[in-house]
Amino acid sequence: MKQIKMEPGSTKMSSISRITSILFWLALWQAASLMIGNSIILAGPLETGKALLSQLISADFWNVFFSSCLRISLGFLGAFLLAAVFGAAAYFFMPIRELLAPAVLLMKSVPVVSFVILALIWAGAGRLSIFISFVVVFPMIYESVYAGLSGADSRLLEMASVFRISFIKKIFAVYLPSLLPYLTANCRSAIGMGIKSGIAAEVIGIPDHSIGEQLYTAKIYLETDQLFAWTAVIIFMSWMMEHSFLFLLKQTELLLCHSVSERAVPFKASSAFAIGALAAPQKTHPVTARHLFKSYQNQEILSDISLTIQPGEICALMAPSGTGKTTLFRLLLGLEQADQGEIDIPAAGTVFQENRLIETLSPIENVRLVLPSLPKAEIRAELFLVLSSLLPKEALTRPVSTLSGGMKRRCALARALLSPSGCLILDEPFTGLDEDTKKQAIQFIKTWQKGRPLLFSTHDPEDVLLLQARLLPIDWKKSRPD
Numbered sequence: 208m209k210q211i212k213m214e215p216g217s218t219k220m221s222s223i224s225r226i227t228s229i230l231f232w233l234a235l236w237q238a239a240s241l242m243i244g245n246s247i248i249l250a251g252p253l254e255t256g257k258a259l260l261s262q263l264i265s266a267d268f269w270n271v272f273f274s275s276c277l278r279i280s281l282g283f284l285g286a287f288l289l290a291a292v293f294g295a296a297a298y299f300f301m302p303i304r305e306l307l308a309p310a311v312l313l314m315k316s317v318p319v320v321s322f323v324i325l326a327l328i329w330a331g332a333g334r335l336s337i338f339i340s341f342v343v344v345f346p347m348i349y350e351s352v353y354a355g356l357s358g359a360d361s362r363l364l365e366m367a368s369v370f371r372i373s374f375i376k377k378i379f380a381v382y383l384p385s386l387l388p389y390l391t392a393n394c395r396s397a398i399g400m401g402i403k404s405g406i407a408a409e410v411i412g413i414p415d416h417s418i419g420e421q422l423y424t425a426k427i428y429l430e431t432d433q434l435f436a437w438t439a440v441i442i443f444m445s446w447m448m449e450h451s452f453l454f455l456l457k458q459t460e461l462l463l464c465h466s467v468s469e470r471a472v473p474f475k476a477s478s479a480f481a482i483g484a485l486a487a488p489q490k491t492h493p494v495t496a497r498h499l500f501k502s503y504q505n506q507e508i509l510s511d512i513s514l515t516i517q518p519g520e521i522c523a524l525m526a527p528s529g530t531g532k533t534t535l536f537r538l539l540l541g542l543e544q545a546d547q548g549e550i551d552i553p554a555a556g557t558v559f560q561e562n563r564l565i566e567t568l569s570p571i572e573n574v575r576l577v578l579p580s581l582p583k584a585e586i587r588a589e590l591f592l593v594l595s596s597l598l599p600k601e602a603l604t605r606p607v608s609t610l611s612g613g614m615k616r617r618c619a620l621a622r623a624l625l626s627p628s629g630c631l632i633l634d635e636p637f638t639g640l641d642e643d644t645k646k647q648a649i650q651f652i653k654t655w656q657k658g659r660p661l662l663f664s665t666h667d668p669e670d671v672l673l674l675q676a677r678l679l680p681i682d683w684k685k686s687r688p689d
Contacts, residue, residue, distance in 0.1 A: 250432035259436035275418040279405035282340025290345045294352025314346045332412035336405035343404040344397045351393035355386030366563040370577040380565050398449045491518035494630050494660045499548035508534050516660040523676040524664040532664045553629025558636045562619040566608040570618040577626045597651045612639040624655040633663035
């Protein structure tokens, strides 16, 4: 990921520009106040500042401030937690989505004043701002959670399915990175809307010791300076709550992700034995496919394809692009269903056409993601040693997003070979590799195949020779381009 450094000079200029802008609008406000000459109609910034200062030194001010802040915060937090739970439930269980749709639509469509009146009847003025903040915030967070989860990368979800990554790891590796941008952006708006609607509800309900009560009093006595002073307090409250909550959200994300990535269970054997044992299944059996047919929209892609790969054997597929190799691999991996035919295949370690790596994780963490939970220190040390034969040591702990295309490809290859699988399916595994790195990759494959059936596709006949592979005699001419 490319990082942009801000020069000290540019930061200083930005601060000066911001201060200048604020001073300009304050001066314009003061000039307008002087021109009108009536503080009831428009109190100036100096009068507002005096009114605010007189409030700040009053003990009653802080009682009012924290009372309103607490009520609105309770409404927001309650809405956030429930909306996050129900939004996730609606994504994973469509019946829940259908069940909640009318309630969410009602919250979004009914005017806030109608809810205010109902809340006054049901609960009284004391809990009014809690209820109104909840009603306003809930649909915003609910929709952002659903949209964020729906936007998860389908290719990464397929990768997680093929490698049998646990649901918890999938949540933090795939869903959370997709969800957080939606959630963060909508939380900014939701906090502002929750505060504005909560204060408006207080103005209507006039509960004791509330900012709404103070605004109503200022209106009754035509104290415009007090009105502006309390408005400034509301702006500060919004800023404080927004930054505090987003900070807590970020820290919670880091804590949970760290907790999952470092999760370990007791494992008595050494990690060297653990990785070797995982990559070498105790029992292997052939990969077989019999008479496979596959069509899309009445266009035949694969026609009567059969193959058998014995344990320890390396087989290659060679054909022009678009003849159906990737479609065949997707059928073998269970990502699509054949129209006809039978497939018998153990769990597969896979290199896809795309790398399908978690870009924010390092190569070591990407490989660890597909391994069962093992003690952190030992497994990292062992993976560092194993992966250093394929990747530069300095690249092993950097985020994948900072690596070159060839490094990413080798990381994807290592993930497939080191995964606990019964066979290996590699779709053009040497894409983007030069001659030297290809030789490293081939040696890595020979070292870590561990007796498993291996099927790969390539456009280079030399790859078949280097891996001493058997070229499968598939009649691709029967298959139309996909």
